[in-house]
Amino acid sequence: MYEELLARLREAIVNLDLDASKSLTKECLEKGIPPSEIVSKGISIAMEEVGKKFESSEYFLSELIVAGEIGKEITQMLKPYLKESEIRKKGKVVIGTVRGDLHDIGKNIFGMMLEAAGFEVIDLGTDVPAEAFVEAVKKNSPDIVGMSALLTVTMGEMENVINALKKAGLRDKVKVIVGGAPITEEFARKIGADAYGKDAVVGVEICKAWVEGKS
């Protein structure tokens, strides 16, 4: 009985049907399925399936993001019934496009994929000066800082941010990941970043590995 209901919930999430996912979650709760099981046997498994569909080019990245949004929304419904330890975020990431640069597509995709993966994301927007990154780290104590740049004339600003973090005594408290069209592995290493995200998918994998203590 429970299993059939959870299977229907998984199917609704995989089909990206928000309304059905919400009403089935409600039904699961009414039928007395423990909220932690709705998460572990419903939402998590469905999200894994959506992830596999994306990896096999059956689903688009945008569909992965939509599934993440559905997962987030129904987890919100379960929040009052879950223990603090069961709803803890995977980690906290401050992201932004560096000063002088207004390009935000890559940064936005990265941010949404991080959220879909369970991270809390603090998006500082575009044209972000080094001081604003430092302030955000002081205020939010993130695990990771992610910086993006599209222009060769602005990519140097990433080094300024890293230096500002060092000056404020915060560099050792966060991992730094950088990305954007002109950025390379070598550049990331040269400016003292911890990693280079070739694209958003790779970037999220690196962040996941960091918070899970795999690297």
Next chain:
Amino acid sequence: MPVFRKVEIEDPSKLVFGIAKHPLSYGLGLKIGQGEVVPEVKFFPKAISEKDEEAFKKEVESITKDILDRAVELGVGSLQIETEQSFMETKNPRLVAEVTNIQKSVMEKYAGEYGIKLGLRITVADIRDFREGLRHTAEYNLMLEAFEKAASNGADILSIESEGGKDVFNYSILRQDVRGILFSVGLLGPLDMSFLWRDIVGIAKRNSSIPGGDTACATANTAMRIAGGVRSMNIPHTLAAVVRAVSASRSLVAYEEGATGPGKDCGYENVIVKAITGYPMSMEGKSSACAHSSLIGNIASACCDLWSNEQVENIRLFGGSGPQVFLEILYYDCKLMNRAIALGEQNRLRDMLVSSDKFEDPQAFVLSPEAAVEIGKAIVSEKGYYRRGISACFKAVELMENESNLRLSPPEKRFLLNLKKVLETLPDDEDEFREQMCKAFYGRVQTFRERDYWP
């Protein structure tokens, strides 16, 4: 102001490069849409920070001279230079005046000495901060001042890449939310443009400049960039194609407020806009690979009147500076098209350019001359921005569905079916749609405020 109720170019065979129904003459003897495609070269200087003001002026002067020197060496007869302002420049109208003046003086010198026909387009940056509001803010007033200074110091053409609705679009595109996309591109964008372009047209008239046009760069090109290449699975390419179609109804608004072209280069939707208005258009494609990649490199040139490189950094290459090298590339592209016109073979060359891209990707398909006229007709058959936007969406979907030669993967076909279903659920009434969407996005997109569009 004209309100387009029918397309100016009904026969797709008349939609061809170098020839516009309503041509233009301006600047230092430049003729656009009169049987010749003209290169439009655009650059990105290295000095872009506030502290580099003097270096910036010197660099822009040097880039302008570099471009014109190469033009003279190659024997280029007609050329347009576009200066797309950085935030730093637009925020400093005094600098806008000085830089425009420097460029125009250099251009006048070369026109006088070498007889080269020249035009200068100045594109003001949309510096508005969505958190502060879109209308009559300090940034809005600075933008208008930048337009005024550009126009009064020698700009022949005024343009902008306006960003109204961009915040809602950014939220919607990555969630493939068709309603949000239609709301942002089909309704918020046009409302913002209508307000903004009244002011731009007024400034242009006072200063004898030409109000060129706007582009859906902030939205449709964002969708195109996210969609990526043939192997990319970021968002459906059919969705990016539909965004392009609806963006034509948005870019059209500038012309309904008094702009006369040439339309701005990065508006790939300009082929549809040209079909509707008959005004000449600047386009970009294969020779703007220096700025970004696309799957529509050849087809984009099929109906252009100016041919642009989008933007190239002022770096040194083996063949000269970036702007010099790309001027040369554009020049030879134009030379081929102009030779085809001279031989009366323009439609043959156009058809080859079209067919090389047309079926490879839905984004190319909707920009074929036949599709452009059909989408144009669908847009002008409706009254009101919202209805026009929906009509463009439906037509694009219908054209893609009915073309068996169009290469679509199974996920694309699945998405197209879902997209059509969503379109069918949309209300007919604009007010009802507005109410639904304002409710949906208020608070969800922090910077979205109804009063920026409906004061």
